[in-house]
Amino acid sequence: MQPKLSPAQKLEFNIPAKDDVGALGNRINAETKALHDQINAVVTMKFALALRNQKVYRQGLQAFYHIYRHIEIALEREMERDTEYAQMIKNIYQPVLCRTEPLRKDLFYFYEGHSEKYENPILPLQIEYAQHILESTKEKPYLLLAYMHVMYLALFAGVKLLNSQVMKSLKLFPKIKGQSRDDALRQGTNFFKLDVPDTEELRAVYKRDYELQTRNDLPENIKQEIVEESKFVFIMTGKIVKEIESHNIAKLQSNFNYQLKTNLHYVITAVLMISVCYFARNMVSHILLK
Ligand code: HEM
Numbered sequence: 001m002q003p004k005l006s007p008a009q010k011l012e013f014n015i016p017a018k019d020d021v022g023a024l025g026n027r028i029n030a031e032t033k034a035l036h037d038q039i040n041a042v043v044t045m046k047f048a049l050a051l052r053n054q055k056v057y058r059q060g061l062q063a064f065y066h067i068y069r070h071i072e073i074a075l076e077r078e079m080e081r082d083t084e085y086a087q088m089i090k091n092i093y094q095p096v097l098c099r100t101e102p103l104r105k106d107l108f109y110f111y112e113g114h115s116e117k118y119e120n121p122i123l124p125l126q127i128e129y130a131q132h133i134l135e136s137t138k139e140k141p142y143l144l145l146a147y148m149h150v151m152y153l154a155l156f157a158g159v160k161l162l163n164s165q166v167m168k169s170l171k172l173f174p175k176i177k178g179q180s181r182d183d184a185l186r187q188g189t190n191f192f193k194l195d196v197p198d199t200e201e202l203r204a205v206y207k208r209d210y211e212l213q214t215r216n217d218l219p220e221n222i223k224q225e226i227v228e229e230s231k232f233v234f235i236m237t238g239k240i241v242k243e244i245e246s247h248n249i250a251k252l253q254s255n256f257n258y259q260l261k262t263n264l265h266y267v268i269t270a271v272l273m274i275s276v277c278y279f280a281r282n283m284v285s286h287i288l289l290k
Pocket residue numbers: 025029036039040041043044149150151153154157158159161162233234237
């Protein structure tokens with residue numbers, strides 16, 4: 001665990017005080033607080049279940065892979081353009097925070113190299129959200145500032161807490177012959193790793209640059225749109241997490257119905273045979289007792 005920055009360091013990095021709602025980041029945090037509390041509860045609950053089942057866990061990783069991948073496609077697309085927003089984004093962007101490659105490595109591990117099973121989104125909300133990210137930020141590139149705040153600062157708090165639970169989970173990383181637990185952890189927990197010596201410093205630099213770029217150079221109506229998009233990011237993330245559970249319940253249900261259908265004739269035959277035996281026994285005892 002990295003030590004927290006001292007007040008003097010915070011001053012050095014020029015991070016705005018939490019109650020300074022002139023800072024766009026703080027304003028997003030304040031206006032999404034209720035949504036954050038909700039998602040925190042949803043993720044904590046579903047995550048506890050996912051830790052007990054590798055298949056559910058990798059479905060969750062896959063959902064976040066599609067989210068980060070599309071955000072990062074949109075960020076790169078914008079940075080290649082010659083616009084005021086491209087410059088703003090470049091001044092905040094930290095390649096080390098990008099999660100596409102780390103998540104791809106984790107998926108490669110959990111899907112045992114079958115990339116066709118995770119490369120493209122299949123569930124409806126995941127497809128819809130991926131398209132939304134690409135389309136909305138093409139038309140309004142400043143909306144990327146919502147994704148840059150919500151999805152990348154999430155890596156420093158919530159994701160860090162989740163990592164400590166993953167590292168302890170024996171069900172996700174069962175003992176495999178010829179492989180040590182450390183090897184397995186190394187291959188399957190890249191999502192949580194930020195490859196820098198000091199993550200608190202990285203967070204401070206990111207927050208400072210975000211603040212410097214967004215405080216004075218954005219008109220109020222654009223800031224409002226960014227705050228609204230941030231709310232949408234929380235709402236969609238929550239829905240996507242819940243969609244995985246609905247998908248699994250539907251799959252279990254259809255498996256159950258399928259099993260029932262395919263085994264129905266056995267059930268009918270068994271019931272018929274029991275009935276025949278029952279009648280035969282009654283008839284025999286009736287004849288013998290006559
Ligand atoms: C189990 C799930 C989660 C837990 C336990 C959690 C926990 C936390 C904590 C402890 C903080 C620090 C609050 C502070 O510094 O005042 C935080 C901040 C934050 N979280 Fe989460 N979080 C979770 C999920 C998420 C998710 C899924 C998102 C994004 C969709 C998210 C986005 C954020 C953002 C944007 C911040 C503000 C960061 C900043 O301004 O430095 N969190 N979270």
